[in-house]
Amino acid sequence: MNRLIRITKPEDVFPQYRNTPISMLLEYHNLNREFETYSQAQMLISMCMDNRKHLNIPDNFAFILRSGGGNLTYSEFKVSFAVAIGNVKYIAIIAHNKCGMVNLVSKKAQFIDGLVEKAGWSREKAEEHFKHYSPMFEIGNEIDFVLSEAKRLRTVYPQITVVPMYYKVEDNHLYLITE
Template identity: 35%
Template sequence: MSRKDDPLGVTQSIKFNTRLKAIDSPEDIPANWIGSPIADLIGSHNFGQKIEVTGEPRMLISTCIEFRYHPAVPSQYAYVIRRASGRLIGSEFALVYALSRGVKHVVLIAHNDCGMTKVTQHKPAMIATLVEQGWDSERAEEFVAMHAGRYHIEDEVDSLKREFYRLKRLFKNVEIAPLFVSLSSNRLHVPNWYLDFVSKPDLGNANESVPAEEYLMLP
Protein backbone atom coordinates (compact mmCIF):
# COMPACT_ATOMS: atom_id res chain seq x y z
CA MET A 1 0.00 0.00 0.00
CA SER A 2 1.48 3.35 -0.95
CA ARG A 3 0.92 6.59 0.87
CA LYS A 4 -1.61 7.68 -1.71
CA ASP A 5 -3.70 4.60 -0.99
CA ASP A 6 -3.87 5.51 2.67
CA PRO A 7 -5.99 8.70 2.79
CA LEU A 8 -6.64 8.28 6.52
CA GLY A 9 -2.97 7.70 7.32
CA VAL A 10 -0.76 9.83 9.53
CA THR A 11 1.08 11.39 6.58
CA GLN A 12 -2.24 12.88 5.45
CA SER A 13 -3.16 14.14 8.92
CA ILE A 14 -2.74 17.77 9.97
CA LYS A 15 -1.62 16.64 13.40
CA PHE A 16 1.22 14.40 12.16
CA ASN A 17 2.07 15.10 8.53
CA THR A 18 4.94 17.53 9.21
CA ARG A 19 6.32 15.53 12.13
CA LEU A 20 6.75 12.05 10.65
CA LYS A 21 8.65 10.74 7.68
CA ALA A 22 7.05 7.99 5.61
CA ILE A 23 9.15 4.95 4.69
CA ASP A 24 7.98 4.25 1.14
CA SER A 25 11.03 2.31 -0.03
CA PRO A 26 13.99 0.57 1.63
CA GLU A 27 16.10 3.66 0.78
CA ASP A 28 13.98 5.66 3.25
CA ILE A 29 15.16 3.54 6.19
CA PRO A 30 17.67 5.52 8.30
CA ALA A 31 21.20 4.36 7.43
CA ASN A 32 22.07 3.47 11.02
CA TRP A 33 19.31 0.81 11.00
CA ILE A 34 20.32 -0.91 7.74
CA GLY A 35 21.27 -4.54 8.29
CA SER A 36 19.71 -4.60 11.76
CA PRO A 37 16.53 -6.29 13.02
CA ILE A 38 14.94 -2.79 12.99
CA ALA A 39 15.19 -2.72 9.18
CA ASP A 40 13.68 -6.23 9.07
CA LEU A 41 10.73 -5.07 11.18
CA ILE A 42 10.15 -2.09 8.86
CA GLY A 43 10.44 -4.39 5.84
CA SER A 44 7.76 -6.66 7.28
CA HIS A 45 5.31 -3.81 7.98
CA ASN A 46 5.92 -1.59 4.97
CA PHE A 47 7.09 -3.89 2.19
CA GLY A 48 5.53 -7.25 3.13
CA GLN A 49 8.97 -8.83 3.51
CA LYS A 50 9.23 -12.08 5.42
CA ILE A 51 11.20 -12.10 8.65
CA GLU A 52 13.54 -15.05 9.06
CA VAL A 53 13.73 -16.43 12.58
CA THR A 54 16.84 -17.94 14.12
CA GLY A 55 15.28 -19.14 17.34
CA GLU A 56 17.17 -16.42 19.22
CA PRO A 57 15.41 -13.24 20.41
CA ARG A 58 16.38 -10.43 18.01
CA MET A 59 14.70 -7.43 19.60
CA LEU A 60 12.34 -6.10 22.19
CA ILE A 61 9.25 -4.34 20.90
CA SER A 62 7.39 -2.00 23.22
CA THR A 63 4.04 -0.80 21.99
CA CYS A 64 0.57 0.19 23.14
CA ILE A 65 -2.21 -2.21 24.13
CA GLU A 66 -4.14 -0.73 21.16
CA PHE A 67 -6.48 -3.38 19.70
CA ARG A 68 -6.26 -2.01 16.14
CA TYR A 69 -2.54 -2.77 15.92
CA HIS A 70 -0.46 -5.92 16.12
CA PRO A 71 3.31 -5.98 15.48
CA ALA A 72 4.02 -7.81 12.21
CA VAL A 73 6.57 -10.28 13.58
CA PRO A 74 6.56 -14.08 13.71
CA SER A 75 6.83 -15.99 16.97
CA GLN A 76 10.37 -16.86 18.11
CA TYR A 77 11.56 -13.44 16.98
CA ALA A 78 10.96 -10.70 19.55
CA TYR A 79 10.09 -9.98 23.14
CA VAL A 80 6.95 -7.84 23.14
CA ILE A 81 5.82 -5.58 25.95
CA ARG A 82 2.43 -3.99 25.52
CA ARG A 83 1.38 -1.26 27.91
CA ALA A 84 -1.09 1.60 27.57
CA SER A 85 0.69 4.28 25.43
CA GLY A 86 3.59 1.88 24.71
CA ARG A 87 6.01 3.49 27.14
CA LEU A 88 8.27 1.17 29.12
CA ILE A 89 7.81 3.02 32.41
CA GLY A 90 7.32 0.30 35.01
CA SER A 91 8.69 -2.45 32.75
CA GLU A 92 12.39 -1.63 32.99
CA PHE A 93 13.09 -4.93 34.73
CA ALA A 94 11.63 -6.84 31.78
CA LEU A 95 13.80 -4.76 29.44
CA VAL A 96 16.92 -5.63 31.45
CA TYR A 97 15.93 -9.29 31.27
CA ALA A 98 15.61 -9.10 27.46
CA LEU A 99 19.02 -7.38 27.21
CA SER A 100 20.55 -10.08 29.40
CA ARG A 101 19.21 -12.66 26.89
CA GLY A 102 21.23 -11.08 24.11
CA VAL A 103 18.82 -8.46 22.75
CA LYS A 104 20.63 -5.40 21.37
CA HIS A 105 17.76 -3.58 19.67
CA VAL A 106 14.72 -1.99 21.30
CA VAL A 107 11.87 -0.65 19.20
CA LEU A 108 9.31 1.76 20.60
CA ILE A 109 6.18 1.88 18.45
CA ALA A 110 3.73 4.73 19.08
CA HIS A 111 0.51 5.20 17.11
CA ASN A 112 -2.07 7.79 16.17
CA ASP A 113 -5.40 8.18 18.02
CA CYS A 114 -3.99 6.75 21.26
CA GLY A 115 -6.60 6.36 24.01
CA MET A 116 -4.02 7.54 26.55
CA THR A 117 -4.33 11.07 25.11
CA LYS A 118 -8.00 10.95 26.17
CA VAL A 119 -7.62 9.59 29.69
CA THR A 120 -9.38 12.60 31.21
CA GLN A 121 -12.56 12.00 29.25
CA HIS A 122 -12.46 8.26 30.04
CA LYS A 123 -12.11 8.78 33.80
CA PRO A 124 -15.85 8.79 34.72
CA ALA A 125 -16.46 5.56 32.79
CA MET A 126 -13.44 3.94 34.43
CA ILE A 127 -14.62 4.93 37.91
CA ALA A 128 -18.11 3.59 37.09
CA THR A 129 -16.51 0.37 35.88
CA LEU A 130 -14.72 -0.12 39.18
CA VAL A 131 -17.93 0.58 41.13
CA GLU A 132 -19.68 -2.04 38.98
CA GLN A 133 -16.92 -4.41 40.04
CA GLY A 134 -17.81 -3.85 43.68
CA TRP A 135 -15.33 -1.09 44.53
CA ASP A 136 -16.20 1.63 47.00
CA SER A 137 -16.75 4.81 44.94
CA GLU A 138 -14.19 6.88 46.85
CA ARG A 139 -11.53 4.22 46.45
CA ALA A 140 -12.41 3.92 42.76
CA GLU A 141 -12.00 7.68 42.30
CA GLU A 142 -8.67 7.66 44.12
CA PHE A 143 -7.37 4.75 42.07
CA VAL A 144 -8.31 6.31 38.74
CA ALA A 145 -7.01 9.75 39.77
CA MET A 146 -3.69 8.27 40.87
CA HIS A 147 -3.08 6.27 37.70
CA ALA A 148 -4.60 8.67 35.17
CA GLY A 149 -1.80 11.17 35.78
CA ARG A 150 0.80 8.51 35.18
CA TYR A 151 -0.72 7.01 32.05
CA HIS A 152 -1.98 10.16 30.38
CA ILE A 153 0.03 11.50 27.45
CA GLU A 154 -0.51 14.86 25.80
CA ASP A 155 0.69 13.94 22.34
CA GLU A 156 1.76 10.66 20.75
CA VAL A 157 4.90 11.98 18.97
CA ASP A 158 6.13 14.06 21.92
CA SER A 159 5.54 11.21 24.34
CA LEU A 160 7.59 8.89 22.12
CA LYS A 161 10.44 11.41 22.07
CA ARG A 162 10.37 11.80 25.82
CA GLU A 163 10.44 8.04 26.38
CA PHE A 164 13.27 7.62 23.84
CA TYR A 165 15.45 10.15 25.67
CA ARG A 166 14.58 8.68 29.06
CA LEU A 167 15.60 5.17 27.92
CA LYS A 168 18.75 6.41 26.14
CA ARG A 169 19.83 7.87 29.43
CA LEU A 170 19.10 4.67 31.35
CA PHE A 171 20.51 2.25 28.74
CA LYS A 172 23.40 3.93 26.99
CA ASN A 173 24.66 1.12 24.79
CA VAL A 174 21.49 -0.34 23.31
CA GLU A 175 20.11 0.71 19.93
CA ILE A 176 16.68 2.24 20.53
CA ALA A 177 14.46 2.89 17.52
CA PRO A 178 11.41 5.16 17.83
CA LEU A 179 8.77 4.29 15.25
CA PHE A 180 5.21 5.41 14.63
CA VAL A 181 2.54 3.18 13.13
CA SER A 182 -0.40 4.53 11.17
CA LEU A 183 -3.43 2.54 12.31
CA SER A 184 -5.16 2.74 8.94
CA SER A 185 -2.28 1.23 6.94
CA ASN A 186 -0.16 -0.61 9.54
CA ARG A 187 2.88 1.19 8.02
CA LEU A 188 5.76 2.37 10.16
CA HIS A 189 7.08 5.96 10.07
CA VAL A 190 10.11 7.69 11.56
CA PRO A 191 9.66 10.82 13.68
CA ASN A 192 11.51 13.80 12.17
CA TRP A 193 13.01 14.62 15.57
CA TYR A 194 14.81 11.25 15.49
CA LEU A 195 16.42 12.09 12.14
CA ASP A 196 17.70 15.30 13.75
CA PHE A 197 18.99 13.29 16.70
CA VAL A 198 20.86 10.86 14.43
CA SER A 199 22.53 13.70 12.55
CA LYS A 200 23.63 15.24 15.85
CA PRO A 201 23.31 12.83 18.79
CA ASP A 202 22.94 14.92 21.89
CA LEU A 203 21.04 13.91 24.99
CA GLY A 204 21.85 17.19 26.71
CA ASN A 205 18.92 19.54 26.80
CA ALA A 206 16.20 17.03 26.15
CA ASN A 207 17.25 15.14 29.27
CA GLU A 208 16.83 18.15 31.44
CA SER A 209 13.09 18.05 30.87
CA VAL A 210 12.87 14.50 32.19
CA PRO A 211 12.18 14.52 35.95
CA ALA A 212 14.70 12.57 38.03
CA GLU A 213 12.01 10.24 39.39
CA GLU A 214 11.41 8.94 35.89
CA TYR A 215 14.89 7.51 35.51
CA LEU A 216 16.61 7.51 38.88
CA MET A 217 13.73 6.16 40.97
CA LEU A 218 12.10 3.53 38.86
CA PRO A 219 8.62 2.49 39.86
Protein backbone atom coordinates in the same frame (compact mmCIF):
# COMPACT_ATOMS: atom_id res chain seq x y z
CA MET B 1 2.67 15.07 11.38
CA ASN B 2 5.51 16.15 9.07
CA ARG B 3 7.90 14.43 11.50
CA LEU B 4 6.61 11.03 10.34
CA ILE B 5 8.57 9.21 7.66
CA ARG B 6 6.61 6.53 5.83
CA ILE B 7 8.60 3.45 4.91
CA THR B 8 7.58 2.25 1.44
CA LYS B 9 10.94 0.83 0.31
CA PRO B 10 14.12 -0.29 2.10
CA GLU B 11 15.89 2.93 1.14
CA ASP B 12 13.39 4.93 3.21
CA VAL B 13 14.87 3.50 6.41
CA PHE B 14 17.25 5.99 8.03
CA PRO B 15 20.85 5.04 7.15
CA GLN B 16 21.85 4.38 10.78
CA TYR B 17 19.17 1.68 11.04
CA ARG B 18 19.77 -0.14 7.76
CA ASN B 19 20.86 -3.77 8.07
CA THR B 20 19.75 -3.87 11.70
CA PRO B 21 16.75 -5.41 13.45
CA ILE B 22 15.10 -1.98 13.18
CA SER B 23 15.14 -2.12 9.38
CA MET B 24 14.04 -5.75 9.49
CA LEU B 25 11.03 -4.80 11.63
CA LEU B 26 10.05 -2.07 9.18
CA GLU B 27 10.58 -4.32 6.16
CA TYR B 28 8.65 -7.24 7.65
CA HIS B 29 5.75 -5.11 8.75
CA ASN B 30 5.45 -2.48 6.01
CA LEU B 31 7.03 -4.16 3.01
CA ASN B 32 5.98 -7.78 3.53
CA ARG B 33 9.57 -8.96 3.48
CA GLU B 34 9.75 -12.75 3.42
CA PHE B 35 10.11 -14.09 6.96
CA GLU B 36 13.39 -15.53 8.11
CA THR B 37 13.65 -18.11 10.90
CA TYR B 38 14.84 -16.94 14.30
CA SER B 39 15.86 -18.95 17.34
CA GLN B 40 16.34 -15.92 19.57
CA ALA B 41 14.95 -12.41 19.79
CA GLN B 42 16.72 -9.77 17.75
CA MET B 43 15.18 -6.81 19.54
CA LEU B 44 12.68 -5.56 22.07
CA ILE B 45 9.48 -3.90 20.90
CA SER B 46 7.42 -1.77 23.24
CA MET B 47 3.95 -0.94 22.02
CA CYS B 48 0.56 -0.02 23.35
CA MET B 49 -1.86 -2.63 24.63
CA ASP B 50 -4.43 -1.33 22.11
CA ASN B 51 -6.13 -4.20 20.31
CA ARG B 52 -6.18 -2.40 16.94
CA LYS B 53 -2.47 -2.94 16.39
CA HIS B 54 -0.83 -6.11 15.15
CA LEU B 55 2.73 -6.44 13.88
CA ASN B 56 3.64 -8.55 10.89
CA ILE B 57 6.85 -10.17 12.13
CA PRO B 58 8.22 -13.72 12.27
CA ASP B 59 8.05 -15.91 15.34
CA ASN B 60 10.91 -15.45 17.80
CA PHE B 61 11.99 -12.17 16.17
CA ALA B 62 11.35 -9.90 19.16
CA PHE B 63 10.49 -9.63 22.79
CA ILE B 64 7.26 -7.61 22.89
CA LEU B 65 6.08 -5.59 25.87
CA ARG B 66 2.61 -4.09 25.72
CA SER B 67 1.47 -1.39 28.08
CA GLY B 68 -0.77 1.65 27.94
CA GLY B 69 0.83 4.05 25.46
CA GLY B 70 3.88 1.80 25.13
CA ASN B 71 5.07 3.41 28.36
CA LEU B 72 8.05 1.51 29.79
CA THR B 73 8.39 3.61 32.95
CA TYR B 74 7.31 0.75 35.18
CA SER B 75 8.82 -2.02 33.08
CA GLU B 76 12.55 -1.32 33.38
CA PHE B 77 13.25 -4.71 34.93
CA LYS B 78 11.68 -6.42 31.92
CA VAL B 79 13.72 -4.22 29.57
CA SER B 80 16.86 -4.99 31.57
CA PHE B 81 16.10 -8.70 31.32
CA ALA B 82 15.78 -8.47 27.52
CA VAL B 83 19.10 -6.62 27.37
CA ALA B 84 21.08 -8.62 29.95
CA ILE B 85 19.72 -12.13 29.38
CA GLY B 86 18.13 -11.84 25.93
CA ASN B 87 21.13 -9.96 24.48
CA VAL B 88 19.03 -7.42 22.60
CA LYS B 89 20.82 -4.33 21.37
CA TYR B 90 17.84 -2.62 19.75
CA ILE B 91 14.60 -1.32 21.21
CA ALA B 92 11.69 0.03 19.17
CA ILE B 93 9.15 2.08 21.08
CA ILE B 94 5.95 2.32 19.08
CA ALA B 95 3.30 4.93 19.80
CA HIS B 96 0.09 5.09 17.77
CA ASN B 97 -2.55 7.58 16.84
CA LYS B 98 -5.87 7.77 18.70
CA CYS B 99 -4.28 6.34 21.86
CA GLY B 100 -6.55 5.96 24.86
CA MET B 101 -3.75 7.08 27.20
CA VAL B 102 -3.98 10.60 25.77
CA ASN B 103 -6.10 13.07 27.76
CA LEU B 104 -7.06 10.58 30.45
CA VAL B 105 -8.87 13.26 32.43
CA SER B 106 -11.51 13.34 29.67
CA LYS B 107 -12.17 9.66 30.36
CA LYS B 108 -12.34 9.97 34.15
CA ALA B 109 -16.11 9.62 34.54
CA GLN B 110 -16.31 6.71 32.10
CA PHE B 111 -13.36 5.02 33.82
CA ILE B 112 -14.87 5.35 37.28
CA ASP B 113 -18.37 4.38 36.17
CA GLY B 114 -16.95 1.37 34.34
CA LEU B 115 -15.14 0.07 37.41
CA VAL B 116 -18.23 0.59 39.54
CA GLU B 117 -20.64 -1.05 37.08
CA LYS B 118 -18.45 -3.73 35.52
CA ALA B 119 -15.97 -4.64 38.25
CA GLY B 120 -18.12 -4.11 41.32
CA TRP B 121 -15.85 -1.46 42.84
CA SER B 122 -17.07 1.23 45.18
CA ARG B 123 -17.15 4.70 43.64
CA GLU B 124 -14.59 5.89 46.21
CA LYS B 125 -12.17 3.08 45.40
CA ALA B 126 -12.53 3.71 41.65
CA GLU B 127 -11.98 7.46 42.09
CA GLU B 128 -8.88 6.90 44.22
CA HIS B 129 -7.56 4.38 41.68
CA PHE B 130 -7.95 6.88 38.85
CA LYS B 131 -6.48 9.71 40.91
CA HIS B 132 -3.45 7.63 41.89
CA TYR B 133 -2.62 6.00 38.55
CA SER B 134 -3.79 8.30 35.77
CA PRO B 135 -0.89 10.76 36.19
CA MET B 136 1.55 7.86 35.84
CA PHE B 137 0.02 6.66 32.60
CA GLU B 138 -1.07 9.88 30.88
CA ILE B 139 1.17 10.24 27.82
CA GLY B 140 0.02 13.60 26.44
CA ASN B 141 0.79 13.85 22.73
CA GLU B 142 1.71 10.44 21.27
CA ILE B 143 4.67 11.62 19.20
CA ASP B 144 6.10 13.84 21.93
CA PHE B 145 5.73 11.00 24.42
CA VAL B 146 7.50 8.38 22.30
CA LEU B 147 10.34 10.81 21.59
CA SER B 148 10.75 11.57 25.30
CA GLU B 149 10.54 7.88 26.23
CA ALA B 150 13.25 7.04 23.67
CA LYS B 151 15.44 9.80 25.07
CA ARG B 152 14.87 8.57 28.64
CA LEU B 153 15.74 4.98 27.75
CA ARG B 154 18.88 6.05 25.90
CA THR B 155 20.17 7.52 29.16
CA VAL B 156 19.30 4.34 31.09
CA TYR B 157 20.77 2.00 28.43
CA PRO B 158 23.47 4.07 26.67
CA GLN B 159 24.84 1.19 24.59
CA ILE B 160 21.42 0.16 23.25
CA THR B 161 19.88 1.66 20.12
CA VAL B 162 16.45 2.99 21.06
CA VAL B 163 14.20 4.03 18.17
CA PRO B 164 10.88 5.88 18.45
CA MET B 165 8.26 4.81 15.91
CA TYR B 166 4.66 5.60 15.14
CA TYR B 167 1.86 3.28 14.08
CA LYS B 168 -1.09 4.69 12.13
CA VAL B 169 -4.20 2.68 12.89
CA GLU B 170 -5.82 3.71 9.59
CA ASP B 171 -3.16 2.24 7.32
CA ASN B 172 -1.53 -0.33 9.63
CA HIS B 173 1.94 1.03 8.85
CA LEU B 174 4.94 1.85 10.98
CA TYR B 175 6.64 5.22 10.55
CA LEU B 176 10.00 6.47 11.65
CA ILE B 177 10.00 9.82 13.42
CA THR B 178 12.38 12.63 12.62
CA GLU B 179 13.89 13.67 15.91
